[in-house]
Amino acid sequence: MTSKNMLDKLNQQMYEELNSFYIYASMASDFEARGYLGFAGWMKKQAEEEMSHAWKIYGYINSRGGKAVFQAIPQPKADYASVVETFKASLAHEQHITACIDKLVFLARDEKDLATEQFLGWFVSEQVEEEASVQEVLDKLKVLDGSPSTLYLLDKELGARA
Ligand code: OFO
Numbered sequence: 001m002t003s004k005n006m007l008d009k010l011n012q013q014m015y016e017e018l019n020s021f022y023i024y025a026s027m028a029s030d031f032e033a034r035g036y037l038g039f040a041g042w043m044k045k046q047a048e049e050e051m052s053h054a055w056k057i058y059g060y061i062n063s064r065g066g067k068a069v070f071q072a073i074p075q076p077k078a079d080y081a082s083v084v085e086t087f088k089a090s091l092a093h094e095q096h097i098t099a100c101i102d103k104l105v106f107l108a109r110d111e112k113d114l115a116t117e118q119f120l121g122w123f124v125s126e127q128v129e130e131e132a133s134v135q136e137v138l139d140k141l142k143v144l145d146g147s148p149s150t151l152y153l154l155d156k157e158l159g160a161r162a
Pocket of ligand 1: 017049097130
């Protein structure tokens with residue numbers, strides 16, 4: 001049995017995932033406006049993944065006798081100063097999401113809710129991947145000198161993800 005408290009916290013996490021979608025969709029649009037179509041495609045893919053995370057939680061809440069409830073999502077930041085700044089913000093956001101997921105796992109353990117703990121296991125692994133993929137981009141940006149030509153090449157490379 002999944003407690004009302006746990007279901008409420010899962011609802012909060014569904015909000016976090018939808019908020020992530022909003023943030024990354026906005027980053028994609030900012031990249032697109034600056035002509036970085038590859039970075040934009042990469043971020044759009046990221047945003048789509050966030051939407052799929054939200055649906056996963058939605059399905060779980062409803063399958064455990066709860067009801068997924070949608071909260072208002074704040075307007076995301078629309079303009080970033082540079083490509084590096086955008087990816088740094090993305091990494092910070094993923095670290096925040098990891099902390100949220102970890103808290104949920106500890107709550108599930110406290111409540112001896114094995115089903116929810118197991119459900120959250122997928123998100124724990126996913127966060128390792130998500131943080132690593134953003135870190136990889138930041139590492140490449142650090143190695144490259146940030147000149148327009150290298151940014152152009154990286155933009156092309158990341159565009160292949162989409
Ligand atoms: Fe980016 O992993 Fe969900 O939020």
